Amino acid sequence: MKKWLRNWRLVSLVSAMALLLAGCGKPFLSTLQPAGEVADMQYKLMLLSTAIMVIVIAVVTIIFLYVVTRFRRRKGEENKIPKQVEGSHTLEIIWTVIPIILLIILAVPTVLYTFKLADVKPMNKKDRDVVVVNVRANLYWWEFEYPDYGIITSQDLVVPTGERVYFNLKASDVKHSFWVPAVGGKMDTNTDNTNQFFLTFDDKRAEEAGRLFYGKCAELCGPSHALMDFKVKALPRAEFDQWVEKMKNAKPVASTDPVVKQGEEIFNKSCIGCHAVTPVDGRPEQARLAPNLAGFADRSRIAGILEHNEENLKAWLKDPEKIKPGNKMTGTYPALSDEELEALTKYLMTLSVQ
Numbered sequence: 001m002k003k004w005l006r007n008w009r010l011v012s013l014v015s016a017m018a019l020l021l022a023g024c025g026k027p028f029l030s031t032l033q034p035a036g037e038v039a040d041m042q043y044k045l046m047l048l049s050t051a052i053m054v055i056v057i058a059v060v061t062i063i064f065l066y067v068v069t070r071f072r073r074r075k076g077e078e079n080k081i082p083k084q085v086e087g088s089h090t091l092e093i094i095w096t097v098i099p100i101i102l103l104i105i106l107a108v109p110t111v112l113y114t115f116k117l118a119d120v121k122p123m124n125k126k127d128r129d130v131v132v133v134n135v136r137a138n139l140y141w142w143e144f145e146y147p148d149y150g151i152i153t154s155q156d157l158v159v160p161t162g163e164r165v166y167f168n169l170k171a172s173d174v175k176h177s178f179w180v181p182a183v184g185g186k187m188d189t190n191t192d193n194t195n196q197f198f199l200t201f202d203d204k205r206a207e208e209a210g211r212l213f214y215g216k217c218a219e220l221c222g223p224s225h226a227l228m229d230f231k232v233k234a235l236p237r238a239e240f241d242q243w244v245e246k247m248k249n250a251k252p253v254a255s256t257d258p259v260v261k262q263g264e265e266i267f268n269k270s271c272i273g274c275h276a277v278t279p280v281d282g283r284p285e286q287a288r289l290a291p292n293l294a295g296f297a298d299r300s301r302i303a304g305i306l307e308h309n310e311e312n313l314k315a316w317l318k319d320p321e322k323i324k325p326g327n328k329m330t331g332t333y334p335a336l337s338d339e340e341l342e343a344l345t346k347y348l349m350t351l352s353v354q
Helices: 002-021 037-070 089-117 203-208 237-248 258-270 284-289 310-318 338-348
Strands: 131-138 141-146 151-154 156-160 164-171 176-180 184-189 195-200 212-217 229-235
Touching: 037 089, 037 184, 037 195, 131 156, 131 176, 131 184, 141 156, 151 156, 151 237, 156 237, 164 176, 164 184, 184 195, 229 237, 258 338, 310 338
Parallel strands: 131 164, 156 229
Antiparallel strands: 131 141, 141 151, 164 195, 176 184, 176 212, 212 229
């Protein structure tokens, strides 16, 4: 009895914690706080399917309790057999028709939304006036190319609010999955074909989220899969256009600081072969090998996961394998002294377009 009571208390505690934690969520991350057209449609389907399941469970539970109570064994009636209902055409029709009706209720909006979300015709028009982003997933970072603007960047995706943003998704190594939980469902990035879809970022809800949403890889892709994050900056159209102009004209600023100049020399010797520092397509092959560092100083995270400051940047440069196991940067350049780390960090922190 005591063991049963102890187990019941444990189950009750875990259930209460699960219920409490289920209410936790951030507007920049939670699928239960949708922040756009796509997320709204998918959220409605979640509510509809959940409501149907709850109704079915409730009805079955009520019937079960009724049967257990109504036909329980009573003293003196041990050999009494309740009325048998096998072969009842009425009951067979009822429990066949009801599931069909429930499936139709769920299927109709699901099919309608599926076709609506698959409509990417505007992005394939030659005279398109929509924002298109080519997303390339790599181990373990993200590249974002804006083909209509001639811009390539990485890790921080910048989009306008209040309009559909269309995406071409592809992977350069293994299968990944592009996912911004608060804005829409995930979609795979494959190596052998390009997937297409769109997302919409609501301006009011983006402002409530601090204009920053979190994106993740949703497909197991290696030891640092859980660390393959990116950030989405959702800006009003006017601010997005300003960002585009700044990026198109971005160039590394010549500094008179000797430490910064030393860092630039180290970068040109050890890093420039893989990383680009300008966002225009002059040398796009560099952006394919490693993250494009244009606007690096303006980003919200180091390596997609660390708080953006000099100490974390030094830690990343000193031992990237410790932070993201299996990354392709490890072992591609000689070990840096503390002086070189300081200089290279100072230089990278000057790569700003703001």
